[in-house]
Amino acid sequence: MATRTRTQQESPSWQRVTHQRWILPLISLLIFLGIWQLLYFLLDLPTFILPSPAIVWAKFLEVLNNGMWWHNTSYTLLELALGLFFGSVTASVLGYVLSKTPVLEKIMSPFLVGSQSVPVVAIAPLIIIWFGPGLFSKVLICSLTVFFPVLVNVLVGMRQVSQDLRELMDSFKASKWQILHYLEIPASLPVLLGGLRVGATLSVIGAIVGELVGSDRGLGYLINLGRGQYDTALVFVAVFSLIFLAASLYSIVLFLERRALKWQTWQEI
Amino acid sequence: MNSSPEYSLVVQNLKVSFRETDGVLQVLDNVCFNLKKNEFACLIGPSGSGKSTLLRALTGLIPLESGSIEFPEVHGRTPRTGIVFQNANLMPWRTLEQNIALPLELDHIPQVEINSKVKEMIELTGLQGFEKSWPHELSGGMAQRVAIARSLVQDPDILFLDEPFGSLDELTRERMSEELLRIWNEKRKTILMVTHSIPEAVFLSDRVLVLAGFPQGIVLDLPVELARPRDEELRYTPEFAQAAATLHEHLRI
Numbered sequence: 054m055a056t057r058t059r060t061q062q063e064s065p066s067w068q069r070v071t072h073q074r075w076i077l078p079l080i081s082l083l084i085f086l087g088i089w090q091l092l093y094f095l096l097d098l099p100t101f102i103l104p105s106p107a108i109v110w111a112k113f114l115e116v117l118n119n120g121m122w123w124h125n126t127s128y129t130l131l132e133l134a135l136g137l138f139f140g141s142v143t144a145s146v147l148g149y150v151l152s153k154t155p156v157l158e159k160i161m162s163p164f165l166v167g168s169q170s171v172p173v174v175a176i177a178p179l180i181i182i183w184f185g186p187g188l189f190s191k192v193l194i195c196s197l198t199v200f201f202p203v204l205v206n207v208l209v210g211m212r213q214v215s216q217d218l219r220e221l222m223d224s225f226k227a228s229k230w231q232i233l234h235y236l237e238i239p240a241s242l243p244v245l246l247g248g249l250r251v252g253a254t255l256s257v258i259g260a261i262v263g264e265l266v267g268s269d270r271g272l273g274y275l276i277n278l279g280r281g282q283y284d285t286a287l288v289f290v291a292v293f294s295l296i297f298l299a300a301s302l303y304s305i306v307l308f309l310e311r312r313a314l315k316w317q318t319w320q321e322i
Numbered sequence: 323m324n325s326s327p328e329y330s331l332v333v334q335n336l337k338v339s340f341r342e343t344d345g346v347l348q349v350l351d352n353v354c355f356n357l358k359k360n361e362f363a364c365l366i367g368p369s370g371s372g373k374s375t376l377l378r379a380l381t382g383l384i385p386l387e388s389g390s391i392e393f394p395e396v397h398g399r400t401p402r403t404g405i406v407f408q409n410a411n412l413m414p415w416r417t418l419e420q421n422i423a424l425p426l427e428l429d430h431i432p433q434v435e436i437n438s439k440v441k442e443m444i445e446l447t448g449l450q451g452f453e454k455s456w457p458h459e460l461s462g463g464m465a466q467r468v469a470i471a472r473s474l475v476q477d478p479d480i481l482f483l484d485e486p487f488g489s490l491d492e493l494t495r496e497r498m499s500e501e502l503l504r505i506w507n508e509k510r511k512t513i514l515m516v517t518h519s520i521p522e523a524v525f526l527s528d529r530v531l532v533l534a535g536f537p538q539g540i541v542l543d544l545p546v547e548l549a550r551p552r553d554e555e556l557r558y559t560p561e562f563a564q565a566a567a568t569l570h571e572h573l574r575i
Contacts, residue, residue, distance in 0.1 A: 221411045223383055225425050235428065239415045316415045316456045 104286040109293070112286035121275075126294055129271040132188065132260045133302065136195020140256070141249050144200045148207025148245075149233065158208065165208075168201040173255075174262040186267035191260055198259035199252030206248030210241025243317070246310040253306050257299040272298070329394055330401065330480050330512035331357040331380070336389035338372070338379050349375050351537035353389070357480070362506055362513045364523035367533035368573060373516040374408075376533065377484050380514070381405050396479050404478035406486045410465035412457040419444065419453040422471045429476070443471040446505060463494040470502070474509065483515040487522070495519075496554075499526055503552065520573070524565045525552060532572050542572045 086106050093105040100108060116122040151158045177194050184190035214237055222232050264273020272291045279287030336353040339346050349372040357363055367373045378384045380391055381403060393401045412421045419440050426436045444450055447467045457465060466486055473481060486502075487495040499522055506513060517523050523530045524546055532542035546565055548556060556562055 215411075217407065217409055217411050218413065220383060221407065222428075224381055224405045225428050227428050231428055235424070236413070239413070242415075314415075316417075316458070 101283040101285050104289060109286050109289045113290045116290060125271050125275045129260055129298065132191040132195055132271065133256060135192045136256055136260065137199050137253060139192065140196035140199035140252065141203050144203035145207055145245060148204045152208050152211035165205060173198045173259055177259065177262045178266050181263060181266045191263040194259040194263040195256040198256040199249065202248040202252040203245060206244045207241060210244030211237060213244065214240045243314055246306065246313065250303065250306045250310065253302045254299050257295065257302065261295060328359055329356050330359050332392040332394065334390050336379065336391065337387040338375055338384065339387050348537040352539050355531055355540050355543065357512050357514060360510050360512055361529060362527045363529045363531060364527040365514060365516045365531045365533060366518065366520065366523045366569065366573065367538065369518055371533055372538040373533055374484050377482050377516050381482055401479035402476055404473035404476060404481045406469050406473045406483045408485045408488050410469040412465055412468055414457050417453065418449060418455045418468055421457065421468055422475055424472060425476050439475055443475050447471040462490050463498060466490065466498065478511065480512045483513065485516050485518065502526065520566050520569050521557065523569065524562055525557060530569060532569065534573065544568060
């Protein structure tokens with residue numbers, strides 16, 4: 054401990070700056086934009102193949118000002134929010150029910166294994182065919198994407214609940230509900246939230262694939278629109294918005310995870 | 323049978339078996355003993371014997387094959403029991419005070435009452451200042467203090483301890499023994515403590531029960547008639563050595 058403090062004090066100022074956790078990612082982002090702009094000048098490609106960062110930025114401001122950006126982004130956001138909510142809630146409830154009834158878990162196991170090997174995006178076209186291109190089918194795709202990682206993680210989490218703590222609860226003559234409330238849910242929460250974190254990023258892919266297959270609103274629709282009109286800058290705007298959306302979702306889940314698990318020692322990721 | 327009020331616990335012809343894949347393993351057979359009110363008794367036996375099994379049977383965590391366990395009524399009600407396990411068994415997502423409050427919460431006690439009882443227990447076990455600590459921040463000895471506080475918070479009449487200091491180092495262990503005696507003095511409970519340490523058993527108890535043989539039964543019921551209050555000095559007296567030697571002899575077979 055003592056040596057650690059000393060090295061920190063002795064380290065040169067630039068090293069202290071790089072310890073700030075946003076500095077290095079920001080530098081790499083700027084370098085990326087620089088190389089991109091350089092390529093644009095060097096290769097002299099037409100704008101519909103590779104627009105420069107400046108053109109993309111101008112396009113972004115344009116769609117932001119005419120309301121097109123928010124009109125589509127908010128729709129994708131709505132799909133994601135509803136999908137994540139319903140998917141994780143049903144998966145958690147079903148997970149706890151299954152872990153309490155091993156027979157049901159055995160019956161469900163082929164679907165659980167199957168779901169791990171077939172990505173939900175592969176059946177997204179089917180869902181659009183069955184339920185139409187509206188909001189419902191997109192929410193369903195998002196729900197399914199987040200459903201299986203959360204379900205599997207709840208089952209794993211429940212199996213990891215300490216036998217000693219179960220015995221402790223038994224010694225207090227706790228009821229089944231009390232065991233669920235006081236022991237099983239808090240004990241399996243870290244694993245559950247881990248599943249939600251994986252599911253949240255995957256569900257962005259689910260939403261976009263759903264929109265690409267068929268929709269008239271959303272970031273996926275914007276990509277389709279840009280492609281059809283050779284408006285490549287618009288495609289870039291949509292893609293960057295998506296990245297931003299996925300990263301924000303990931304951060305929100307991570308934040309919730311840290312709030313809920315403040316009893317653990319957290320390390321910076 | 324004769325549930326006279328001077329007894330806290332009457333155990334008769336207790337038999338416990340475990341069903342294993344290759345037949346039935348009988349662990350305890352014909353165990354008979356009783357505990358007087360406010361008595362401090364230790365249960366000692368070779369490691370791997372049925373000590374913990376006996377304690378689990380007494381607290382209702384495992385079923386009996388035959389025999390009876392009777393807790394005579396105290397002041398016209400069924401006596402309450404508390405248990406402390408070998409591991410502190412704290413819930414890592416609850417703070418120290420929340421861990422102590424757990425049995426009261428499970429019993430739907432009003433929050434105001436919980437707060438005052440938890441505070442009292444924290445003072446009794448000397449944990450002041452650590453109320454908001456997380457279990458992973460506590461040392462082994464402190465965690466075990468929390469476990470003791472949690473077992474006492476419901477004010478049990480009988481306290482069962484299953485090698486509570488088994489995972490602690492020698493010095494912490496001796497300090498905890500003295501703490502336990504102080505608490506017992508203050509609160510006056512019937513205590514049955516499982517241990518595999520002869521000095522610990524002699525130092526703490528009024529009576530030492532030796533569990534041995536296979537299947538296990540009580541082979542010796544040794545009263546320890548050393549004056550109380552007991553302190554460190556006692557460990558170096560001839561009487562202490564005498565009692566320890568007797569126990570040692572019975573444990574060797």
